[in-house]
Amino acid sequence: MLSIETRGIPFKSPLAWRWIVAILFICLGAGFVGGYICASYYPTSLGYEHTVPAGVDFDPVWKAWHEIDEKFVPAAVASTTPVASTTAEANQRRVWGMIAGMADSLGDPYTFFMPPVESKQFSDDMSGAFEGVGMEVAIKNNQLVVVSPLKGTPSEQAGIRAGDAILSIDGTNTHGMDVTSAVKRIRGPKDTIVTLKILREGWDKARDIKVTRDIINIPIVTTTARKDGVFVIRIQSFTANSGELFRGALREFIASGDTRLILDLRGNPGGYLDAAVQIASWFLPLGKIVVTEDYAGHEANVVHRSFGYDVFNDNLRMVILVDRGSASASEILSEALRYWNKATLVGTNTFGKGCVQELVPITSDTSLKITVARWLGPDGTHIPLEGIKPDTEVLVPDTLKKGEDPQMDKAVSILLTQKH
Secondary structure, eight states, rough: OOOOOEEEEEEOOHHHHHHHHHHHHHHHHHHHHHHHHHHHHSSSSSTTTOOOOOTTOOHHHHHHHHHHHHHHHSSSOOOSSOOOSSHHHHHHHHHHHHHHHHHHHTTTTOOEEOHHHHHHHHHHHHEEEEOOOOOOEEETEHHHHEEEEEETTHHTTTTTTTTTTEETTTTTTTTTTHHHHHHHHOOOTTTOOOEEEEEOTTTOOOOOEEEEEEEEEOOEEEEOOTSSEEEEEEEBBTTTTTTHHHHHHHHHHHHTTOEEEEEOOOTTTOOOOOHHHHHEEEEEEOEEEEEEEEEETTTTEEEEEEEOOOOOOOOOEEEEEEEOOOOOOOHHHHHHHHHHSSSSSEEEEEOOOOOOEEEEEEEEEEEEEEEEEEOOTTTTBOOOTTOOOEEEEEOSOOOOOOOOOOHHHHHHHHHHHHOO
């Protein structure tokens, strides 16, 4: 007969054995139910092959989730966020909110979570066509500001300028608003109007500017062969195909027989780093440093060097036009070509976005744009927050006559007076 020893006392009675088995089943059942309840609200695994970080207490999160389930009743007021039609949708929206909150807690204006709608907006941006007003915005010094109005778009035509602070969108205060929320409000169907309250340096008070939305088709690279022998290549943004488009523009430049080149990066908010490195490689010898990604000790720094296309001889004369709308990859390209004495910079200080973002897919239709490193120029110093200072500063007045461009005029003047 089976014998179970408990503190040295043998149990051999069949009745006693049945009681013990019953008690074991009760204990196991209670443990299973208790474990299920705890697991429902207090999971110890986060999935994705990770467990709860040491020293982090997630109990408040699951307690808050449970309390919301038990007690939440929507207030009887209008809400800007539509109520989800199903519990699953509501729960999913909570998950997106938690991820967005984690990103926001970092206090970095360039790190943010993009739920499905915003993630699609970003993809549309990079494809080069969308409906809106045509400008890049960011948070700087806790304020929503215009990085750049894209050339020829409704925002530029309405008078919006790089560096403008956006205080409200259609009457909604932007204080504390993240970039994705701002973009969602500014975007809209063609021929509709959005009213932006703008405060510009030098103004004594804010002004309302109405902008009529349109379909925004971004011409990534454009060329102009001027009659005075100066060739202009304008890069609107650094998309995945900008490098190849720039190659075609260079062919036009070489075929023109001109030796004076203006690279216009005004209003270029940046984009893909690889495109900037490829473009720099047409002017730099093999191995010259274009930029370094400084990971602050999290991992080894990554040095990006010229591929060494270096197709031009010493006869080339080049000026790069920059302004407050020149950011990120534009600053990288400008600083690299100036440092290696391939170009001089004309215009105003750049935006000062000296950090590296990585786009991380979270699900099939959401993503996290996260700052992972800082840019170091070829000399090993960080791109300053106040932007890169040009060699020749040319300020642009608030009012310009049609066709006037003092920065372009200065660049042309510099090139025409330089000797080969």
